[in-house]
Amino acid sequence: MQLQIxxxxxxxxxxxxxxxxxxxxNEEKHPFNLFGKELYRHLSIQYPKFFKMDELSQLxxxxxxxxxxxIENWDGDKVAIVLGNKSSSLSSDKRHYQSIADRxxxxxxxxxxxxxxPNIMLGxxxxxxxxxxxxxxxxxxxxxxxxxxTYVQHLFEAEHYHYCITGFVDYSDSSYIAELYLVSSxxxxxxxxxxxxxxxxxxxxx
Amino acid sequence: xxxxxxxxxxxxxxxxxxxxVNAADIDDNEPLFGDGLGLDSIDALELIVLLEKNYGVKIExxxxxxxxxxxxxxxxxxxxxxxx
Amino acid sequence: xxxxxxxDNIVSPLGTNTEAxxxxxxxxxxxxxxxxxxxxYPEQFYGAAIGEDIKRALNISEDNGYxxxxxxxxHSVSDALSHVKDLDKNRTLLVIxxxxxxxxxxxxxxxxxxxxxxxxxxxxxxxxxxxxxLPNAPVIVSNACIxxxxxIITAKRLIEVGQYxxxxxxxxxxxSEFVVSGFQCLKAISDEPCRPYDAxxxxxxxxxxxxxxxxxxxxxxxxxxxxxxxxxxxxxxxxANHISGPSRTGEGLKLAVKRALEQTDITASQISYISAxxxxxxxxxxxxxxxxxxxxxxxxxxxxxxxxxxxxLGAAGVIESIITMKQMLERELVASQxxxxxxxxxxxxxIQATKAVAACEYAxxxxxxxxxxxxxxxxxxx
Numbered sequence: 111m112q113l114q115i116x117x118x119x120x121x122x123x124x125x126x127x128x129x130x131x132x133x134x135x136n137e138e139k140h141p142f143n144l145f146g147k148e149l150y151r152h153l154s155i156q157y158p159k160f161f162k163m164d165e166l167s168q169l170x171x172x173x174x175x176x177x178x179x180x181i182e183n184w185d186g187d188k189v190a191i192v193l194g195n196k197s198s199s200l201s202s203d204k205r206h207y208q209s210i211a212d213r214x215x216x217x218x219x220x221x222x223x224x225x226x227x228p229n230i231m232l233g234x235x236x237x238x239x240x241x242x243x244x245x246x247x248x249x250x251x252x253x254x255x256x257x258x259x260t261y262v263q264h265l266f267e268a269e270h271y272h273y274c275i276t277g278f279v280d281y282s283d284s285s286y287i288a289e290l291y292l293v294s295s296x297x298x299x300x301x302x303x304x305x306x307x308x309x310x311x312x313x314x315x316x
Numbered sequence: 317x318x319x320x321x322x323x324x325x326x327x328x329x330x331x332x333x334x335x336x337v338n339a340a341d342i343d344d345n346e347p348l349f350g351d352g353l354g355l356d357s358i359d360a361l362e363l364i365v366l367l368e369k370n371y372g373v374k375i376e377x378x379x380x381x382x383x384x385x386x387x388x389x390x391x392x393x394x395x396x397x398x399x400x
Numbered sequence: 401x402x403x404x405x406x407x408d409n410i411v412s413p414l415g416t417n418t419e420a421x422x423x424x425x426x427x428x429x430x431x432x433x434x435x436x437x438x439x440x441y442p443e444q445f446y447g448a449a450i451g452e453d454i455k456r457a458l459n460i461s462e463d464n465g466y467x468x469x470x471x472x473x474x475h476s477v478s479d480a481l482s483h484v485k486d487l488d489k490n491r492t493l494l495v496i497x498x499x500x501x502x503x504x505x506x507x508x509x510x511x512x513x514x515x516x517x518x519x520x521x522x523x524x525x526x527x528x529x530x531x532x533x534l535p536n537a538p539v540i541v542s543n544a545c546i547x548x549x550x551x552i553i554t555a556k557r558l559i560e561v562g563q564y565x566x567x568x569x570x571x572x573x574x575x576s577e578f579v580v581s582g583f584q585c586l587k588a589i590s591d592e593p594c595r596p597y598d599a600x601x602x603x604x605x606x607x608x609x610x611x612x613x614x615x616x617x618x619x620x621x622x623x624x625x626x627x628x629x630x631x632x633x634x635x636x637x638x639x640a641n642h643i644s645g646p647s648r649t650g651e652g653l654k655l656a657v658k659r660a661l662e663q664t665d666i667t668a669s670q671i672s673y674i675s676a677x678x679x680x681x682x683x684x685x686x687x688x689x690x691x692x693x694x695x696x697x698x699x700x701x702x703x704x705x706x707x708x709x710x711x712x713l714g715a716a717g718v719i720e721s722i723i724t725m726k727q728m729l730e731r732e733l734v735a736s737q738x739x740x741x742x743x744x745x746x747x748x749x750x751i752q753a754t755k756a757v758a759a760c761e762y763a764x765x766x767x768x769x770x771x772x773x774x775x776x777x778x779x780x781x782x
Contacts, residue, residue, distance in 0.1 A: 147335075158354065161335035186640060187655060198521055198542060203506060203578070210581045211508045216442060217369045220361035221332070223582035224644045224770065227499060229543045233771030236638040242655055244636040245773055246550055249521040249540035257539070261554070264561050269635065269659065358644055361586060378587045 111267050116301030117292035118314055119176035121149070121169060123285060128176040129302040130316025142286055146172065162221065163234060164202045166195075166281040170231035171238060173288035174275060178239060180301055186240040188272035191232050192262055194250045197282040198228045231279060243271055253278035253289060255312050262293055263307070272296050321392050331366045332359050344388045352387075360385060367391070373398045403556045403631045404782075405613045406622035407483035408722045409476045412609035412709050413448045416457050417479055421719070422726045425708050425734045426754050432593040432605045432710050439509075441580045446593050448607030448710035449575050466527070467502045467514055469574050472610035473528050477570050480612035481532075484621045487614075493564040494538040496525045497551035497571035498714035504576045528570070536564070545677070545769030546636065547571060548611070548717020549777050553634035555615045565617055571718035572610030579606060579713070586644070588681060594711075596678030596704035596736060597685045597750050599743030604679045607710025611719035619782070629725040630780040632666075632762070635659035639772035646683055646768055650691035653766060653774040657695055660764070660776040668696050671778075672760045673733055675724040677767045678704020679711055680738070684768060689744030697764075703751045707737025717767050721777065728760045728781045 119128045123142070126133040126149055134152050136145045146168045150160055153175060160171060170193070202225040209218045224230065229247040236245055244265065250257070262274050277290035293307050305314060325339035334353065342353070349355045360381050367373040373395050375381050384394045409417055413431030414424035431448035458475050460468060481487070498521065504510060505519040517523055525538040543550040548571040555567035583589050583606060590603035619628050637659070639652035661668060674697060676688050692698055705720045712719060727733055734754045763779045
């Protein structure tokens with residue numbers, strides 16, 4: 111089955127791009143808690159739950175928004191999400207530990223604890239975009255294109271999906287990235303890109 | 317009581333990350349869950365922690381939270397009652 | 401291509417191998433007990449912790465260069481491997497399932513010798529792969545409470561595409577202050593041993609365990625004949641409803657079970673047994689009852705194994721699959737520990753006493769987890 115990459119987005123500490131086009135620069139070198147909000151407002155998103163998410167989920171959420179702007183609606187059960195991640199939910203994990211470090215001030219926070227799993231970001235994407243297909247979070251050092259290509263290609267062939275969001279989303283104290291690809295088995299969808307999905311799928315040259 | 321309510325609103329906005337909501341926007345009688353501020357089950361649990369942490373008031377059973385968390389007025393009344 | 405599970409191991413508070421764990425389950429013995437340990441939680445609680453006797457039997461040490469969880473993984477994988485002929489390691493994949501891995505190393509109160517870098521799941525995975533001289537990079541799945549079934553489905557797929565011939569699927573998580581305090585603040589932990597599906601259920605009991613399954617396309621790999629079970633199909637879905645609670649109607653679980661069945665040539669009525677998720681929270685068990693009822697599975701014998709092991713998070717899908725297969729091989733279904741009286745709006749056929757059955761050709765294993773994810777796997781006796 112020949113699959114296509116039909117959209118791409120990337121968020122890094124310096125800039126944001128969608129389908130090879132510039133979206134926003136982090137000129138002031140703001141930390142993510144500011145830059146993420148700036149991007150949210152820049153994209154005129156209305157989704158108050160965004161502010162309750164941890165950084166990892168916010169990254170995945172913003173990246174998915176950029177990736178799916180051309181899609182008006184889709185059959186959620188024909189959409190899968192398969193992501194790579196390295197640092198798990200480290201940022202929320204540390205926050206949870208801080209809340210229980212002092213026995214005389216022992217107040218673990220439910221709103222923090224529920225984000226202490228890396229697959230929660232996939233859950234947030236599923237809720238926002240009504241995705242009810244498979245969602246799997248693999249832990250890997252970096253974007254493992256070979257593995258993700260094999261897995262996603264097989265997923266389409268075995269379970270007849272129309273779309274799969276794949277890529278790598280990671281947040282740690284030192285850096286962050288959301289690099290996402292919309293892979294599709296559907297043709298003529300009015301998508302911004304139509305590139306072959308192969309073992310070098312991350313080597314897009316615009 | 318008024319001071320308690322203002323204090324409570326500020327604490328809720330911070331604890332529940334209610335971006336773009338000001339204390340003045342929250343009516344004392346407005347329902348906090350459902351239509352009002354659109355809070356959910358995690359927010360309810362977070363409010364239980366907030367009451368214990370900031371006001372030393374315990375709610376053991378989350379089901380009891382439903383009544384207490386109807387509005388700013390009901391929460392303030394619960395805190396006042398519990399402190400006596 | 402047919403994929404089989406040919407050997408396995410469970411290490412839990414109930415024993416250090418599958419036989420001991422199964423014997424405990426059929427004997428109605430639970431690993432859940434009252435725990436008073438300030439390192440885990442300031443107040444007493446109920447959970448299933450690996451005791452000193454098991455630690456001694458496993459030679460658990462604080463200074464052999466491996467964390468407690470890694471030592472559980474190493475024991476579990478070693479024991480499972482001892483039941484199969486030599487694997488071609490170049491053609492073998494290690495799939496690790498865990499939710500929090502070595503999370504205890506990040507605690508401010510951790511004073512042990514391990515580098516905190518070991519809390520990174522890739523570092524832990526590589527440590528285990530290196531111990532067994534496995535040349536291929538391990539695949540690590542972190543899908544909350546469905547991780548175990550996700551790992552099994554992933555291993556099956558990667559064998560099917562021809563990338564590997566065999567897979568070692570190992571799932572593990574430990575009882576830590578991190579998870580106990582977290583589930584306590586969610587008010588999700590029962591103040592007595594958990595009672596899945598029961599009218600008086602009050603929430604979960606957490607547990608710690610590690611389980612390993614050896615998956616292969618070569619059914620002759622097992623040293624003991626007659627121990628293999630076929631992994632027929634598997635599917636995953638999402639509720640798209642809430643990150644920490646299941647959908648009330650269970651649309652996601654329904655979809656996962658439907659798709660797992662669609663991949664086979666059997667219908668729901670041919671399922672002889674369901675090993676459900678059964679965490680004993682009000683919402684999870686109610687959601688499952690609605691789903692199994694809608695799918696025409698309300699008369700199918702069903703249990704939750706959480707009453708024996710507690711909720712073992714990343715290990716759950718693996719160890720509960722192993723007990724599922726054991727029941728199929730033994731033609732026996734074990735009682736759903738902690739259940740007395742129907743506590744769901746739809747009545748299920750909860751197994752109340754361990755009993756022999758004429759046959760158990762097809763079994764369904766399901767899990768659901770935070771993030772709204774669901775998974776279903778169908779097993780077939782040979």
